[in-house]
Amino acid sequence: MAALRQQEQRLYGILAKQWDERYKAIRRMPMFRQQRREVMKAFADKKAKELGTFRQTMKQKRDEVAKHYPYTSWSRFLRHQANRGNETALAILRSRKEKIQRDRHIQTAPSQSSAAASKATLASVAAMREVFRSEGLKDELQYTIDTKGTIIFKLSDGAFIRDSGAEVHCCANNEQAQRIALKLAQSRWDQTVSQDGNIFKNSSFTPPTRQQTPGYSGEVGR
Numbered sequence: 001m002a003a004l005r006q007q008e009q010r011l012y013g014i015l016a017k018q019w020d021e022r023y024k025a026i027r028r029m030p031m032f033r034q035q036r037r038e039v040m041k042a043f044a045d046k047k048a049k050e051l052g053t054f055r056q057t058m059k060q061k062r063d064e065v066a067k068h069y070p071y072t073s074w075s076r077f078l079r080h081q082a083n084r085g086n087e088t089a090l091a092i093l094r095s096r097k098e099k100i101q102r103d104r105h106i107q108t109a110p111s112q113s114s115a116a117a118s119k120a121t122l123a124s125v126a127a128m129r130e131v132f133r134s135e136g137l138k139d140e141l142q143y144t145i146d147t148k149g150t151i152i153f154k155l156s157d158g159a160f161i162r163d164s165g166a167e168v169h170c171c172a173n174n175e176q177a178q179r180i181a182l183k184l185a186q187s188r189w190d191q192t193v194s195q196d197g198n199i200f201k202n203s204s205f206t207p208p209t210r211q212q213t214p215g216y217s218g219e220v221g222r
Helices: 002-028 033-068 074-083 087-095 123-135 175-189
Strands: 142-145 151-154 160-163 167-170 193-196 199-202
Touching: 002 033, 074 087, 074 142, 123 151, 123 175, 160 175, 167 175, 175 193, 175 199
Parallel strands: none
Antiparallel strands: 142 151, 151 160, 160 167, 167 199, 193 199
16 A cells, blocks of 8 residues: 555656646747636646546555555554454554453353354453343444554443453443443453442453563464
């Protein structure tokens, strides 16, 4: 993608230079004032149209490349892998802020409706699905993963619950969010959960260094 952008800038520079030379040539031509005004207007319109078409063509090429190679950065690749259930990718994302907890897979007997979704699912996401079922929630589980490896769950009322690996944060003044966050923390850390306002922590967790992260080698398999 970077090479394509460089090529676009180079070609655009060539086109712009060509139009500058044409402009200088027109300026040297003897014309009446009204005629020159009309010629320059037509020139400007044609220049804008050609350069605009060039930009659009290059954008279409970039979009086509992006379909086949969607990872424009290492961080995006890791987030994509984490969304597919890759625990190592999630751990590497979290190691960037030196606050990692390598999630262990939760072995559950998924129901028929969630069997496919649980086939390659992060432990925190699998735990949240169980919490949803225990709460009787029929809403589809919605979540995203940010560049630090924090899993952000969104409830139907707009409330958020964030799992950073060592802590679970929830919206203050939202009883349902606090109840779900507590259940999520307890399902992951058993009885080692401590509460500080709207933050639930793994009280037995000691953050390891990056080198101590299980399975960390700097690369994630696709």
